[in-house]
Amino acid sequence: MVRKLAVGLFSLAMVAAFTPNADAQSARDYISIVGSSTVYPFATVVAEQFGKTTQFKTPKIESTGSGGGFKLFSAGVGVEHPDITNASRAIKSSEKELCVKNGVAEVVEVKIGYDGIVLANSKKAPLMAVTRKDIFLALAKNVPDPKNPGQLIANPYKTWKDVNPALPAVAIEVLGPPPTSGTRDAFAELALEGGAKSFEFIAAMKAKDKKQYKAVCHTVREDGAYVEAGENDNLIVQKLDANPNAFGVFGFSFLDQNADKIQGSAIDGIQPTFEAIADGKYPVSRPLFFYVKKAHVGQIPGMAEYLKEFTSEKAWGPDGYLSEKGLIPMPDAERQKYRQAVENLTPMPMN
Helix, strand or coil, X not given: CHHHHHHHXXXXXXXXXXXXXXXXCCCCCCCEXXXXXXXXXXXXXXXXXXXXXXXXXXXXXXXXXXXXXXXXXXXXXXXXXXXXXXXXCXXXXXXXXXXXXXXXXXXXXXXXXXXXXXXXXXXXXXXXXECHHHHHHHHECEEECCCCCCCEEECCCCEHHHHCCCCCCCECCEEECCCCCHHHHHHHHHHHHHXXXXXXXXXXXXXXXXXXXXXXXXXXXXXXXXXXXXXXXXHHHHHHHHCCCCEEEEEHHHHHHCCCCEEECEECCECCCHHHXXXXXXXXXXXXXXXXXXXXXXXXXXXXXXXXXXCCHXXXXXXXXXXXXXXXXXXXXXXXXXXXXXXXXXXXXXX
């Protein structure tokens, strides 16, 4: 008992020692995780399993959005900063630069699997089938002028039928994530830009003026048709259940977990299913990640063990408990690659 206490005190002393402001900070005996609302439910399941099956405390996880998570993660090394950030997109070069600037020199990137982004509505309403072009025309701030090809105008469309005569005459109301969300970034890139490129003059912008091209493709209208609903995807699900005319944008896992209340629209003729995302047929899908501060491994109790649990076959494998929650597993070779990165704590290039 005395030996265990001594080991515990030594571990806490090490935690205090590695923070730049040890005298002002109390040692932390739990893992601190921030970041993506999409990855949040997967990380929570792993954290709960980890807390139940080890002697370590259950990690504390905050859903801040991918952008918000990177901001907190890159602020520095020490117990006052998070150990891990979840992300529904890859880290940006500007975020790497901020890490290096603030002394977060070694970061381990861990891809955990794949996810689809869905446009879902209540099961009380008819099932929708849209194209990425329909989504762009419904939600972009500026769209092609039907009367003057090659020109852009402020989005005039009020109903889905205005966008496409085959769609219902229902007002466009889409609840989705804010700009700090990786889901918003991926939705803009995969769905909005995917639809924008169907117009030749917009596609041609990419070679001439990348900044203008991105602004046209990624800027969402601000007249009330798109409603920023925060980082709480469960809240969007509740609102869809209450309003059958509205649609929501979130990760496939939330559709999977709420299949009794909501349904996913077919996009470009493909339904958002586990199989369609896994084999790459569903057009709006993306990889999911988390990022680890290498300097915190061995200092914050349980870091190595948490990483081992997350990258175990029983968690992220084809028959693992995360696939039951809607995570699309990576192929065998890819899982092995990232498991080795975790085992060796191999840092990613930061330039």
